Amino acid sequence: MILKKVAPSTWLSLIMVLWGIATVGQGLIKSVEGLVAMRVLIGFFEAGLFPGCIYLISMYYKRFELQWRLTLFFSASLLAGAFSGLLAYALAHMDGVGGYRGWRWIFIIEGLATVAIGLVAKFWVVDWPETAKFLSEPERAMLAARLHADVGEAAMNRLDKPALKRIFRDWKIYIAVPMYFGVVNTGYSASFFMPTIIRELGYTAEAAQVRTIPVLIVATCVALVNALATDRLRHRYSFCILGLLVASVGYIVLLNQHGLSKGVKYFALFLIVPGNSITHSVVLTWVQNSMAGHYKRSVSAAMTVGFGNMGGIVASNIFLDSERPRYPTGYGVSLGLLWVCGASCTILFFGVRRENKKRDRGERDWRLEGDDVDNLGDDHPSFRFTT
Incomplete structure (x- = not known):
């Protein structure tokens, strides 16, 4: 909601600079307490970037143009993961x-780089379509017309009491959290078990990091191809399930790894990480497609990513040293959480499909009689949900 009041170019660049300073602080601290304090500050400042970027991007594109754009953004994190270890x-x-x-220099240099990029980002990051300086007035009007044609009268530009009720009573926001929670766990988990599996092949730590790069590059390519397909077909649910099925096969291989060659276990990574990348990026887009209006999208993005990222807390506690290198608990819990995501996606799919049919029959037209008809968001009877 701060992002709605403050220019995105200012807010997003500011939090980047602040977490960069906190990262530098990690390299300079002299006590455990100082380290914990810096970690808390990094988490506090960094938490606003991902949902903020998703929210901003979603306000520029029609719903079936959005997957490709969000996947490009998401792919940047995959490629960063490919080379950050090196x-x-x-x-x-x-x-x-x-x-x-050496570990202090890692934090100091990466923190300084973040500060520098954050400062430059002030001039790179766009603001809202209504105020963006790079748009001429005719271009601004054309963009507004395109977005209006996509969502119709489904706007929410006032954060009053009725709007707050609509936001926090919307079941879709609460089902989006386990959708993201279930899939983000594997995103974090992969960073734990990928280097371990590759080191088993007999490589040094440095060589193991190099061999994670092909896995993440394949994941990036798969996510981008998937983005084109799901936008072209105007459908989300089946692609979410496809990614979960592919990743599940990889987990099943690792859960039954006794007697398998190291090459087969390495191949399992090419199922888990790319499969997860399919679902991960589609979940983010599908949730935004299911919301309409400035404030509705901002809150849904923040809640989905904010609460969903607790999957990372789970991931950091299920790969037990006593179980290495097989990690049955880690792989088993991660597989189970994938299907928490799958169940949640299924609920969202059938729920919004049922709601679309009700609107087709005119069963939501009574909402047009209220005083806040211009601020209904996706509760507007003319809005149809993406499935």
């Missing part, structure tokens, strides 16, 4: 420079 490994070789240990 960067950290290289920076660790600065051990002793300036009297600092």
Whole structure:
């Protein structure tokens, strides 16, 4: 909601600079308490970036143009993951420079880079379509007309008491949280078990990091192809389930890894990570497609990503050292959470399909008689949900 009041270019760049400063602080602290404080600040500032970017992007594109754009954004995190380990490994070789240990230099240099990018982002990041300086008035009018043709009268530009009730009574927001929770767990988990599996092939830690790169590049390519398909077909649910099925096969392989060759276990990564990337990116888009209006989209993005990211807390506690390298608890819980996502996607699919049919029959037209007809968001009878 702050993002609605503050220019996105200002807010997003500001929080980047602040978490960059906190990251530098991690490299300079002298106590455990200081480290914990810096980690809390990083989490606090960084929490607004991902949902903020999703919200901003969703306000520029029609619903079936959105998947490709959000997947491009999502793919940047995959590619960053592909090379961040190598960067950290290289920076660790600065051990002793300036009297600092290598791990401190990792935080200091990456933090300074974040601050620099955050400052530049002030001039790169666009603002809302209504105020964006790069748009001429005819272009602004054309964009507004395109978006209006997509969602009709489904607007929510006032955050009054009726709007708050509509937002927090919407079951779709609450089903979106387990959708994201279930799939984001694997996103975090992969960072734990990928290097372990690859090191089993006999490679050093550095070589293992290099061999995670093909997995993440394949995941990026698969996610982008999937984005084109789901936008072209104007459908989300089946693609979510497809990704879950592919990733599940990979987990089943790892849960039954006794007697399997190391190559087969490595191949399982090419199922889990790309499969998860399909569902992960589609879930984010589908949730935004199911909301209409500035405030509705902002709250849904924040709640979905904010609460859903607790899947990362689960991921960090289920890969037990006592169970390495097989990790039955880690793989089993991650597989189960994938299908928490699957069940939630199924509920959303049948729920919005049922609602669309009710609107087709005119069973929601009574809402047009209220005083807030211009601020109904996706409760407007003319709005149809993406399935």
